[in-house]
Every structure is written in structure tokens, then in C-alpha cells.
Amino acid sequence: MLPTFVAHPKIALVAATDPRHEAVESFSREFEAKGYDTIEELCADPSVQAVYVASPHQYHVAHVKIAAAYGKHVLVEKPMALSTDDCLEMISAAKAASIHLLVGHSHSYDLPYLKTRELISSGSFGSVRMINAINFTDFLYRPRRPEELDTLHGGGVVFSQAAHQIDIVRLLATSPARCVRAVTGIWDPKRPTEGAYNAQVLFSDASFASLTYSGYAHFDSDEFNGWRGELGQRRDPDVYGQARRALKEARSPEDETNMKNRRAYGTVGREEFSLSSDISHNHFGLFIVSCERADLRPMPNGIFVYGDDERWFEEIPEPRVPRAEVVDELYEAVVNGRVPLHSGQWGLATLEICLAILESAKSNGEISLSYSG
Amino acid sequence: MLPTFVAHPKIALVAATDPRHEAVESFSREFEAKGYDTIEELCADPSVQAVYVASPHQYHVAHVKIAAAYGKHVLVEKPMALSTDDCLEMISAAKAASIHLLVGHSHSYDLPYLKTRELISSGSFGSVRMINAINFTDFLYRPRRPEELDTLHGGGVVFSQAAHQIDIVRLLATSPARCVRAVTGIWDPKRPTEGAYNAQVLFSDASFASLTYSGYAHFDSDEFNGWRGELGQRRDPDVYGQARRALKEARSPEDETNMKNRRAYGTVGREEFSLSSDISHNHFGLFIVSCERADLRPMPNGIFVYGDDERWFEEIPEPRVPRAEVVDELYEAVVNGRVPLHSGQWGLATLEICLAILESAKSNGEISLSYSG
Numbered sequence: 001m002l003p004t005f006v007a008h009p010k011i012a013l014v015a016a017t018d019p020r021h022e023a024v025e026s027f028s029r030e031f032e033a034k035g036y037d038t039i040e041e042l043c044a045d046p047s048v049q050a051v052y053v054a055s056p057h058q059y060h061v062a063h064v065k066i067a068a069a070y071g072k073h074v075l076v077e078k079p080m081a082l083s084t085d086d087c088l089e090m091i092s093a094a095k096a097a098s099i100h101l102l103v104g105h106s107h108s109y110d111l112p113y114l115k116t117r118e119l120i121s122s123g124s125f126g127s128v129r130m131i132n133a134i135n136f137t138d139f140l141y142r143p144r145r146p147e148e149l150d151t152l153h154g155g156g157v158v159f160s161q162a163a164h165q166i167d168i169v170r171l172l173a174t175s176p177a178r179c180v181r182a183v184t185g186i187w188d189p190k191r192p193t194e195g196a197y198n199a200q201v202l203f204s205d206a207s208f209a210s211l212t213y214s215g216y217a218h219f220d221s222d223e224f225n226g227w228r229g230e231l232g233q234r235r236d237p238d239v240y241g242q243a244r245r246a247l248k249e250a251r252s253p254e255d256e257t258n259m260k261n262r263r264a265y266g267t268v269g270r271e272e273f274s275l276s277s278d279i280s281h282n283h284f285g286l287f288i289v290s291c292e293r294a295d296l297r298p299m300p301n302g303i304f305v306y307g308d309d310e311r312w313f314e315e316i317p318e319p320r321v322p323r324a325e326v327v328d329e330l331y332e333a334v335v336n337g338r339v340p341l342h343s344g345q346w347g348l349a350t351l352e353i354c355l356a357i358l359e360s361a362k363s364n365g366e367i368s369l370s371y372s373g
Numbered sequence: 374m375l376p377t378f379v380a381h382p383k384i385a386l387v388a389a390t391d392p393r394h395e396a397v398e399s400f401s402r403e404f405e406a407k408g409y410d411t412i413e414e415l416c417a418d419p420s421v422q423a424v425y426v427a428s429p430h431q432y433h434v435a436h437v438k439i440a441a442a443y444g445k446h447v448l449v450e451k452p453m454a455l456s457t458d459d460c461l462e463m464i465s466a467a468k469a470a471s472i473h474l475l476v477g478h479s480h481s482y483d484l485p486y487l488k489t490r491e492l493i494s495s496g497s498f499g500s501v502r503m504i505n506a507i508n509f510t511d512f513l514y515r516p517r518r519p520e521e522l523d524t525l526h527g528g529g530v531v532f533s534q535a536a537h538q539i540d541i542v543r544l545l546a547t548s549p550a551r552c553v554r555a556v557t558g559i560w561d562p563k564r565p566t567e568g569a570y571n572a573q574v575l576f577s578d579a580s581f582a583s584l585t586y587s588g589y590a591h592f593d594s595d596e597f598n599g600w601r602g603e604l605g606q607r608r609d610p611d612v613y614g615q616a617r618r619a620l621k622e623a624r625s626p627e628d629e630t631n632m633k634n635r636r637a638y639g640t641v642g643r644e645e646f647s648l649s650s651d652i653s654h655n656h657f658g659l660f661i662v663s664c665e666r667a668d669l670r671p672m673p674n675g676i677f678v679y680g681d682d683e684r685w686f687e688e689i690p691e692p693r694v695p696r697a698e699v700v701d702e703l704y705e706a707v708v709n710g711r712v713p714l715h716s717g718q719w720g721l722a723t724l725e726i727c728l729a730i731l732e733s734a735k736s737n738g739e740i741s742l743s744y745s746g
Contacts, residue, residue, distance in 0.1 A: 129558050130569055132507060132585050136661070136668070181554045181573060181739070183581040185502050187665050196503055196663065198583045200554060200573050202737075208556040210571045210583050212505050218668035218679035219661055224597070240684045288509070288592055290569065292560050295509070295591035306591035311613045364575075366554070366739070 004323040010331045017042045043070035057154035061086040068093040073334045078106045078163040080347030082154045091344035100333040102340045103347030107284035108167035109325040112298040126292025128174045131209035133165050135285025138243035139215030140195040143259035149193045156193035157215045158357050164284045165211050166353045172289050175205035177372040180356035199357050217243050224286040228300040232280040281319050377696040383704045390415045416443035430527035434459040441466040446707045451479045451536040453720030455527045460721035473706040475713045476720030480657035481540035482698040485671040499665025501547045504582035506538050508658025511616035512588030513568040516632035522566045529566035530588045531730050537657045538584050539726045545662050548578035550745040553729040572730050590616050597659040601673040605653040654692055
């Protein structure tokens with residue numbers, strides 16, 4: 001999110017904290033911001049209006065509660081938490097403190113999906129009847145900390161990646177999800193966490209969705225998005241197998257953690273944060289949304305509308321600030337008091353479906369949902 | 374199948390029957406073959422060695438039993454029948470008469486899928502873990518007889534189209550299907566039969582498949598097959614909406630039946646049967662087969678192999694005779710006594726899954742399978 005915060009005119013970076021002391025120092029220098037040793041000190045700073053919680057999943061609940069206790073608005077990364085109880089605690093804490101709690105970034109903030117939702121809401125195409133979502137990436141072979149390969153600690157694609165796909169499907173569906181039937185795949189004994197799944201989500205108006213994810217770094221569904229990557233960057237169709245090849249250099253879990261940290265803020269290299277001029281919107285794989293009178297297919301630069309008689313492309317201007325939509329929604333909530341779409345309740349409903357995918361795969365049965373709305 | 378029978382060197386067309394007398398006459402003339410008024414007379418002809426039963430689905434059981442009673446080998450169109458009881462009757466009749474009973478054409482005969490199966494069987498990529506199948510066509514808006522829009526009489530995409538997709542998924546899976554969870558969509562009140570579905574098929578080795586079909590003539594998944602059509606023909610990506618537009622000319626169900634008949638043998642026009650020189654293999658939409666160490670993606674002219682370290686394309690030569698694979702399998706069974714893959718038992722197991730899709734969608738539950746092997 002750093003490139004977004006840096007570029008967005010409505011955000012000023014005033015403070016940061018991180019267990020890696022050198023990252024805090026580097027951040028302070030680069031942004032002329034305060035660096036704190038603890039989250040409590042950061043939250044006590046009166047110049048801080050909202051806190052972005054991007055700690056590992058299992059710390060979200062504690063960190064959000066601290067921020068709320070200090071009366072700060074919160075943007076917490078997805079997945080919101082690892083249990084619905086934790087989500088409920090976070091929602092209570094936010095309510096008690098009268099602060100706005102937003103969950104994100106998630107790809108359901110991406111403009112092409114928001115615009116697809118607008119097209120659906122226009123009513124021109126009838127109700128949504130079926131959604132097909134497919135994403136094939138190299139997620140499992142990017143450098144990981146050991147906990148990211150342990151489902152009990154929030155590892156695997158169901159917590160980190162299904163959260164995006166479910167968010168988008170919920171955004172586009174025209175009624176609440178009511179149950180989930182899912183299967184998961186753990187296919188690489190060296191990385192023993194869910195690397196793939198298929199979930200059938202049934203909605204209360206008899207519409208349905210199929211969500212497929214594979215993070216095993218083989219087929220790449222960026223092909224179906226005009227060879228644009230998840231971040232809107234141009235992909236070279238001729239480059240293949242980089243993630244797995246790079247990972248072979250890691251001789252130990254510590255090695256791999258170091259590789260991961262080299263991609264984080266405050267260490268060597270900042271090439272990840274540079275903004276290219278040739279950039280489209282973010283995306284999260286293939287989505288085909290079948291309405292009664294049209295199929296809609298969001299792309300990184302617009303939406304294909306396949307109507308009864310005609311097909312056309314609704315172009316969307318290139319993003320000026322990547323993921324600006326996240327800051328826009330946060331700003332509208334904090335400054336103008338507008339109820340955010342990606343609220344705590346929203347994040348809870350999405351996490352419930354993540355958990356239902358794991359539970360359905362384990363129990364081999366259908367899981368009913370309580371929180372979807 | 375006529376272009377195949379005409380072009381294949383191992384087939385001679387010797388006789389035909391059809392309720393449309395003019396079609397029989399026209400056939401007799403064109404192929405110097407005998408025309409019969411009834412299937413019994415046709416089957417009594419000693420020059421007939423095998424009978425291709427392409428009558429509407431609900432007549433398959435009666436016609437196969439007649440052919441078997443006369444000791445003729447049978448190739449019966451998919452779906453094999455409309456009930457498992459009918460399939461079992463057909464299998465018994467074939468066994469009692471010691472004839473070979475094959476079910477097809479089905480797209481699981483298509484060479485790219487057979488070659489994908491060979492790649493899987495080689496063991497180089499490990500077991501199949503997940504199959505994703507997606508097909509978006511204009512099936513529901515092609516001209517139909519009224520019964521083809523009535524599920525009780527075998528209408529809708531589950532009988533006619535799921536049979537293909539299930540056949541291919543079963544061909545590529547490495548263990549028997551054990552249960553089905555499905556949802557269907559009936560979205561056009563003017564054509565009140567299933568036009569779409571999503572089915573989750575679980576296999577006994579914990580692998581799984583997701584099968585999606587939409588016949589509502591919006592998005593067209595030929596895009597994912599290099600703009601080749603189901604029959605391997607080149608598609609023009611700029612042409613859109615033809616099926617629905619053409620159908621608007623039909624003023625009544627009779628009109629529509631006449632439109633359908635104009636596409637059948639023995640009436641005006643034979644353009645459908647002409648063989649183009651620019652032809653690829655048949656296909657049935659997008660298939661991504663995820664094995665432990667590679668994803669495989671069959672295409673109309675070969676197979677993309679997305680391995681751990683490399684991606685490559687296994688080219689398949691253009692077909693000399695379209696759907697030659699069907700005749701090859703029939704010939705091998707009838708002449709060389711080789712047990713066919715697409716046997717009665719095979720067709721029964723596929724039909725059981727078609728019925729399970731309808732049943733699961735209706736009962737909103739998971740359906741266990743008995744016949745898959």
C-alpha cells in the first residue's frame with residue numbers, strides 16, 4: 001500500500017512502527033515521519049488520525065483493539081482475522097470507540113469491479129445468476145515466512161487469497177451468500193498448506209458462484225487479463241517459472257524469510273515501489289458474471305459487456321494513483337462520515353466464507369453462513 | 374457425424390432409416406445405399422454390421438435394443454439415455470447379444486483430450502488433483518424442437534452438453550467420481566430448461582473438478598481456444614450475437630423446428646457437411662488440468678504443458694478426417710475385438726452424473742454416485 005499512500009493527495013504519512021528497528025528508522029528518514037517502538041506509542045500520537053494495520057494476520061485483533069482504544073480510525077489488512085470471534089471483538093471495539101473500521105486493501109476495491117457492480121446495479125442486464133472466478137498464480141512459491149505455510153497460523157491461499165476472490169464475488173452478487181461447498185488442495189509436501197481450492201457459493205436468491213484458485217505457479221491466468229499482472233503491471237508472456245526458480249536459491253526457512261524481507265520496506269531495494277507509467281488497474285484473475293441478459297467480464301482497463309444483441313467494452317481510464325480507491329473509501333468514512341462498504345461487518349462475512357471453505361473441505365459437507373449480508 | 378462416416382476409409386454407408394421419408398430417399402440417392410422405412414428392416418439387412426443410433430435421446434433405449442436383437446454392433450449418441458435403468462437395459466441387451474455397444478460421438482473422443490490423458494498416464498506430472506472446465510456457448514439459442522427445451526424429455530444443457538464435459542473430465546481424472554454437488558440455472562422464461570450449471574465433482578482420491586456451462590449466448594469461451602469453434606472451424610472474433618438474431622425470425626415453435634430441420638440431413642443445403650481445409654480438432658471449451666507437477670491445457674491443435682520449470686506446447690497434427698477417433702474406436706471393437714473406452718458402462722456412469730447434477734440442484738444436496746469407475 002505504500003505507493004498508494006505516498007501518491008494519494010489525501011494522505012500524509014506521519015508515523016510508523018515495526019518490530020524491525022531499521023525499517024522504522026529508514027521510514028522516519030524517508031518520509032520525515034515519527035518512528036515508534038510500539039503500536040501504543042504510535043496510537044498515542046495526536047497527529048495520527050487513522051492507522052493502517054498490516055501486521056501478520058494473527059496480530060490484527062490485538063492491534064486494531066489498541067488503535068480503537070486510542071480513538072484512531074483503522075484500515076486493517078485482509079483477512080480481517082483468523083476467527084469470527086476475533087472479527088466480532090474488533091467490530092465491538094470499533095463501535096465502543098466510535099471509530100471507523102475498514103478492511104483492506106482487497107481487490108474488491110479495484111475500480112473495474114466497482115464499475116461492474118455499478119453496471120449490475122443499473123438493472124439493464126437483470127439479476128446476477130452465476131459468477132465464475134478463476135485465478136492461477138505463483139502465490140505459494142513467493143518467499144514466505146514459515147507461518148505463512150502453516151494454515152493454523154493463517155497460512156495458505158484460503159486466508160490470503162480467497163479473501164480477495166470472495167470479496168469480489170460478494171461485491172458483484174445481488175443477494176447474500178447462504179452456504180459454501182468447497183474442496184482444497186495441498187499438493188506440495190514441502191509447502192504443506194492449502195495451495196488451491198474450488199468453492200461453490202450459493203446465494204439466497206438461487207444464484208451461485210464457482211471460485212477456483214491455484215497458487216502452484218503453473219498456468220497463469222494473467223493471460224485472461226491481457227497479460228496484465230495483479231498490480232496492473234505489464235507481464236511478459238515469454239517469461240516463465242521465475243518464482244519457483246528464485247525460490248530454489250533458498251537453502252533454509254531462514255534464507256526464505258530473508259528473501260521475503262528483502263521485498264519488505266526498509267531493507268535493500270525499492271524497485272517494487274516505483275510507479276510505472278504503463279499501468280492498468282489491479283485485478284484478481286478471471287471473472288465472468290452472468291446476468292439474465294448479459295455476461296460481464298471485468299478487465300484491468302475496462303469491462304466487456306456481452307449483451308443479448310451486442311458486445312461492447314466499457315473503458316476505464318488508467319489509474320493515476322494505484323489503489324486510490326482504498327484511500328478514497330477511508331477518507332470518505334473518516335472525513336465525511338460516509339459508511340464504508342468494506343466495514344468490519346463486511347470483513348467478518350468474508351472471513352466466515354474463508355473459514356467455511358476450510359471447514360467444508362475438512363468435513364466434506366456443506367457449510368451454512370450466518371454473517372453474510 | 375456424416376462428414377466423418379463419408380471421409381473415413383474404414384466405413385461404408387450401406388443403409389439408413391428416418392421418419393422423414395424425403396431424407397431417406399435423398400440418402401439412398403447420394404450414397405447408393407438402401408433406405409428403410411423402419412429400424413427393424415434396416416437391422417435385418419445382412420450387409421449392416423454396425424448401427425449408428427442418432428434418434429432423439431428418449432428413443433435410444435428402444436432403438437439400441439432392436440439393433441442388439443438383430444446382432445448388430447451399436448454406436449449410440451450421447452446422452453446414452455434419460456435414466457440409468459434405460460442404460461442398464463441397453464447394457465444387458467448388448468451383453469445378451471454379444472455385440473459391442475459404444476456411446477458417442479462425445480468430445481471425450483477428441484484427440485487433444487486423448488493425448489492429454491496419455492500425458493497424464495505417463496506419470497511425469499504426478500496425479501491429477503483438480504480439473505477446471507468452462508464452456509460458454511450459444512447452445513440454448515440454436516433452433517430447437519420443443520422437446521429439446523423440456524428437461525423431462527431430455528432437453529436442456531445438462532443432458533446434451535454436460536454429457537460431453539463430464540465425459541472429458543472422467544477421461545482425464547485418475548480415479549472414479551464419488552459425488553456431485555451442483556446448481557443449475559433456468560434464466561430465460563421463453564426457453565424454460567436448464568441453460569447453465571456449475572457442478573463440483575469429487576473423486577475417490579480426493580481430487581476434484583469444477584464444471585461450468587452456460588448456453589445463453591453471451592460470452593463465448595472459444596476465445597480461450599484460439600477462436601476455434603467446437604468443430605475445429607475458425608471463428609471470426611468480430612461476429613457476435615448471430616444465434617439469438619437468427620432465432621428471432623422464428624414466429625412459432627413449428628417455425629423453429631423447421632429452422633432446425635433445415636440444418637438436418639436430407640433437406641435444403643449441405644454447407645454444414647463440407648470439409649474445410651483450415652480445420653483443427655474439435656473441442657469443448659476450456660480445460661485446465663492441474664496435476665501435482667504441471668497444469669495441462671488441451672487446445673484444438675495441441676496441449677500446453679505448464680511444468681515446474683518450463684512451459685511447452687505438444688503439437689497435434691491437424692485432423693485428416695474429423696472425429697476419426699469415433700470410427701477408430703468402433704472399428705477396433707467390431708473388427709479387432711478391443712474393449713472400447715466409451716462402452717455402455719462408460720455412458721451409464723456419465724449419465725448418472727448428468728442426473729446427479731439435476732438432482733443435486735433440485736434437492737440442494739450432495740449426490741453420491743454408484744456407477745462411476
